[in-house]
Amino acid sequence: MNLLLKTLKDELTILKDSHLLRNLNRVDSEQSSRITIGGREYISLCSNNYLGLAADIRVKESSIEAIKNYGNSAAASRLVSGNMALHEHLEEITAEFKGTEAALVFNTGYMANAGMLQALANEQDVLFSDALNHASIIDGCRLSGAKVLVYRHRDVEHLRSLLSGAAGAGHRRKIVITDGVFSMEGDIAPLPDIAHAAEEHDAVLIVDDAHATGVLGKNGKGSVDFFGLAQPGLAQQSIIQMGTYSKALGSFGAYIAGPAEVRDYLINKARAFIYTTALPPSVIAASIAAIRILQEDHNILNRLWQNTRLFREGLKGLGFNTLNSETPIIPVLTGDIKKTILFSERLSESGIYAVPVRPPTVPEGVCRIRTTVTAAHAESEIEFCLRVFEKVGKELRVI
Ligand SMILES: *Cc1c(COP(=O)(O)O)cnc(C)c1O
Numbered sequence: 001m002n003l004l005l006k007t008l009k010d011e012l013t014i015l016k017d018s019h020l021l022r023n024l025n026r027v028d029s030e031q032s033s034r035i036t037i038g039g040r041e042y043i044s045l046c047s048n049n050y051l052g053l054a055a056d057i058r059v060k061e062s063s064i065e066a067i068k069n070y071g072n073s074a075a076a077s078r079l080v081s082g083n084m085a086l087h088e089h090l091e092e093i094t095a096e097f098k099g100t101e102a103a104l105v106f107n108t109g110y111m112a113n114a115g116m117l118q119a120l121a122n123e124q125d126v127l128f129s130d131a132l133n134h135a136s137i138i139d140g141c142r143l144s145g146a147k148v149l150v151y152r153h154r155d156v157e158h159l160r161s162l163l164s165g166a167a168g169a170g171h172r173r174k175i176v177i178t179d180g181v182f183s184m185e186g187d188i189a190p191l192p193d194i195a196h197a198a199e200e201h202d203a204v205l206i207v208d209d210a211h212a213t214g215v216l217g218k219n220g221k222g223s224v225d226f227f228g229l230a231q232p233g234l235a236q237q238s239i240i241q242m243g244t245y246s247k248a249l250g251s252f253g254a255y256i257a258g259p260a261e262v263r264d265y266l267i268n269k270a271r272a273f274i275y276t277t278a279l280p281p282s283v284i285a286a287s288i289a290a291i292r293i294l295q296e297d298h299n300i301l302n303r304l305w306q307n308t309r310l311f312r313e314g315l316k317g318l319g320f321n322t323l324n325s326e327t328p329i330i331p332v333l334t335g336d337i338k339k340t341i342l343f344s345e346r347l348s349e350s351g352i353y354a355v356p357v358r359p360p361t362v363p364e365g366v367c368r369i370r371t372t373v374t375a376a377h378a379e380s381e382i383e384f385c386l387r388v389f390e391k392v393g394k395e396l397r398v399i
Helices: 002-017 057-070 078-082 085-098 111-122 135-144 156-166 193-201 236-238 261-270 281-296 296-316 337-349 380-394
Strands: 035-037 040-044 100-105 126-130 148-149 174-179 204-208 237-245 255-257 328-334 365-372
Touching: 002 193, 040 380, 057 281, 085 281, 100 111, 100 261, 111 135, 111 174, 111 204, 111 237, 111 255, 111 261, 126 135, 126 156, 126 204, 135 174, 148 156, 156 174, 156 193, 193 204, 193 236, 255 261, 281 296, 281 365, 296 328, 296 380, 328 337, 337 365, 337 380
Parallel strands: 126 148, 126 174, 174 204, 204 237
Antiparallel strands: 035 040, 100 255, 237 255, 328 365
């Protein structure tokens, strides 16, 4: 034990000296456009609460009602006695929402990706993965044991050449996997071209819509709908959509939507589905309520996009580099690690909470403040943020 603790301490010291030590900040309020940390109120500018539903009264009340009717816990995995009516109801309305034959709920997005890839692929298969895909996809690829070919970020030509290169190698399954919206860049995968490339090579396409669910497409149906790939036919059979209830939907958990065979297979083979306690009734009820709100309340998406445009155009107008952001995820490039930390500290002093993003999350040299706006932010809050970014940006010579 002493040796373990000594080596841990040494590694932590190295992280600290390189300004890469991660710390937990404690939030004492609910998650809304403003949060309280250490007794002070901040504008929250880095949550994934895109629609402000994390503290929505309708969602809260659905959870409370579910606890009253169904208790606190599912008390077992889905395959034992934890498969409650609420779980199946959520899967039905998720499939309906996504326009797919079926959907299966996983406890987290991380587990959905890890479990799905572990189940669908093994050493006989090949996976084609965007270089900036989420860590849960990277870990799922590793877990599967399949051959993994990484294509340059959003580079369909590169993907095509890797697909061609792998043709005739005798792989059992070919799977292309990409984030729909990239979590640190805020850009969108060129899905129509990716879907065509996959189709031509008889590969299945998996889209991770963690940041597109509730954000892109009609009523927030996601990136496949956004690109009009959702009609029955071409894409319908060869696209599997993963998404989460934990970001725009303000709840928790994840889904995989697609053909019924995929659902049946994952129930049998995905270890991250089989060997874990089902999500509790309160969480499932919150997800159901959030999907209903999306289908009925059109203003909420309009507000999200109005705020997104206001903040992104404002930042660009001030001269900030926001990469190719096209979504409510708006990275503000700040350069090296120290300057990025300093930038975040200055924001914090002015009452804005937005954390620095450093290696290993992003490569060195392209550190950034990852900002996100939500439907819950008031226009005056966004304008305040722009004024602070201008002041700090000039002071630190980022603009
Ligand atoms: C957040 C995220 C996940 C993980 O979802 P959780 O429900 O938070 O585990 C997976 N993929 C992407 C792209 C994400 O941003």
